[in-house]
């Protein structure tokens with residue numbers, strides 16, 4: 001047989017593809033899209049992805065052999081790779097960067113991956129090779145160590161099988177801290193598989209009365225061998241209203257009659273879903289839907305500009321329904337996990353088990369499972385997922401027949417990944433994905449991003465307007481409160497102007513709810529010595545530390561550094577150290593005495609770290625267990641609550657004054673969005689915007705809620721100053737631990753880039769925060785004409801960076817490239 005070679009992508013940032021030789025025994029089975037284990041460097045092993053196979057021998061080097069084939073069939077489809085290539089070119093990164101972002105951690109084994117037993121091994125049939133691995137894994141280990149211990153008896157496919165069956169788990173860096181919320185469940189032990197065996201066990205318990213009673217109670221509750229028997233029951237439910245306790249259950253567990261096990265609670269919600277009919281559209285929604293469809297007959301992309309609570313989601317649901325009926329798959333992207341909890345409910349109500357949900361808070365096992373169910377759709381339309389609702393990484397799901405892509409709240413900044421590479425915007429990539437797959441793309445927002453709106457205005461996308469709320473209620477009334485005036489008259493109640501305070505009181509007394517928005521989490525933005533002015537700063541970054549009262553610590557929001565609060569100033573020794581400014585945590589504290597009896601909740605990064613925290617907070621507001629919700633921008637994103645009547649924006653100043661060309665766009669979007677949470681179903685809502693600059697032109701636009709004016713005024717400025725959408729922005733960040741190196745490198749790079757007269761080069765300059773995690777950084781901004789293709793731009797930039805890297809002492813500088821920075 002002739003030799004065969006495979007081009008593979010490794011999860012590394014270096015180059016795009018590497019060539020390995022395919023051993024004879026793998027030749028019949030190997031296909032693009034499968035993963036293989038390859039050796040890279042003297043000792044390291046990785047799961048790599050095959051992109052192509054050929055008999056062309058690589059020139060100039062001896063290709064190593066592939067070690068093992070991991071998958072029986074492809075886990076990534078050829079049509080999925082088009083997006084990878086496009087992204088690598090547009091965002092100036094390597095295919096390896098995309099590989100790392102695209103696959104769930106459970107499909108990304110490498111030598112250094114930490115693995116451990118989950119404890120779910122007692123019921124599974126395992127092969128001899130799998131058993132060998134289990135025997136070695138009594139402690140956390142790495143793939144590398146396992147391989148060393150087992151030598152040639154080690155098998156990657158066996159390890160993968162154990163991962164798939166959740167006997168073994170890979171530790172993830174990001175989510176390992178957030179242990180998913182689980183509950184204890186009880187089922188019959190697998191050895192009690194028949195009714196007869198159950199009877200025998202019951203008889204065997206003659207002397208243990210309480211255990212016997214518990215077993216009988218269990219059998220009755222779950223209808224153990226009857227019709228519609230329920231296999232498992234939560235311990236909580238089992239014990240409800242009884243006097244059984246854990247000791248009884250533990251005994252039965254030990255005797256292998258009942259089996260206790262833990263599982264995430266969210267999974268169970270799934271089986272409780274009832275399916276309901278799709279809502280009929282109102283006449284405005286009907287017209288909008290017809291317009292979308294008419295656009296889709298001519299164009300690939302449509303933008304719905306529909307005010308808050310106009311019912312955009314209902315229109316999406318109708319489109320999804322049609323796509324499903326014609327056998328197509330649908331991707332529904334949302335910017336925030338908080339949103340998935342509400343929308344998944346609405347989708348599951350109508351589409352039931354066809355809907356899968358995918359985001360980074362799911363554990364490894366769940367993510368791989370969902371990945372496989374999307375793949376499965378290709379073979380078995382009834383079993384696989386046809387709709388995926390998820391955050392940005394669901395772009396990479398292995399769709400085989402994508403027909404529709406929806407990007408909800410398309411203006412949202414969180415569609416952009418900042419770090420690490422690929423620094424992509426999922427909204428823009430959704431458009432590329434759609435076009436590549438001949439699927440239609442629908443973007444929707446009450447406050448479209450100015451880029452998308454520009455594309456719609458200039459005819460690149462179709463535009464649909466929807467300007468009536470479903471309930472026919474007017475948009476909330478927006479009142480501007482001049483903080484300077486209120487301060488002068490001493491009419492503040494903590495952070496609330498008198499007007500806001502009164503509105504809140506009235507609302508709460510009527511059983512209505514209030515949302516307060518503050519864009520700072522923590523207790524106080526900083527603490528300060530009132531004697532000498534000293535402010536504690538992070539030792540790794542040049543930012544002040546944020547005070548978190550609950551933990552009594554000062555935290556860095558950039559690197560996570562944390563230290564206790566000192567009682568006296570290290571500079572002057574004064575004990576007069578006080579907090580300055582307001583974060584969400586402090587506001588919560590200060591509101592408690594102002595609204596005695598009111599139930600106050602908070603939604604920010606700190607209160608939503610655990611997996612189910614979002615749904616709990618959202619659910620409590622939905623079921624009116626919360627009167628006041630305080631939150632950061634998380635509360636602004638498309639949440640739908642029936643009884644919120646008042647929204648307060650505690651301080652609009654820092655939104656408006658943020659030094660960024662997008663500040664006005666963002667401030668407008670944020671304030672309209674959070675205002676849009678009020679008065680959605682019953683009566684017109686009220687919004688209070690507190691600011692010390694009431695005369696600012698943007699404030700007037702916000703008061704009138706005039707999107708067109710906000711858009712127009714910004715377009716003029718952006719055209720004049722060559723900003724997007726007229727020019728493409730690229731940010732280069734040069735980093736090094738030594739500021740001199742950063743300066744030298746950045747100056748050299750900027751000088752070289754300036755040789756190209758068709759580029760506008762700004763900087764280098766230190767950004768607002770010029771040191772993060774001990775690394776100094778300097779930025780160079782490029783304004784690039786749309787005439788240049790992304791490929792040309794990538795080559796030009798990368799060549800220039802390479803040239804400067806080769807100069808003396810420069811090789812250890814790192815340069816991040818951020819195309820269309822957020």
Ligand SMILES: Nc1ncnc2c1ncn2[C@@H]1O[C@H](COP(=O)(O)OP(=O)(O)OP(=O)(O)O)[C@@H](O)[C@H]1O
Pocket residue numbers: 279280281282285306307308309310311312313314445446470471637638639640676680
């Ligand atoms: N045709 C309809 N039939 C029944 N209920 C509807 C209909 N249209 C909208 N609603 C209800 O009105 C509320 C607002 O709709 P939805 O959440 O879809 O608005 P939206 O346009 O997505 O708003 P936002 O931009 O603020 O997220 C929801 O509770 C929804 O169930």
Ligand SMILES: [Zn+2]
Pocket residue numbers: 538539540541556557558559560561772773
């Ligand atoms: Zn820091």
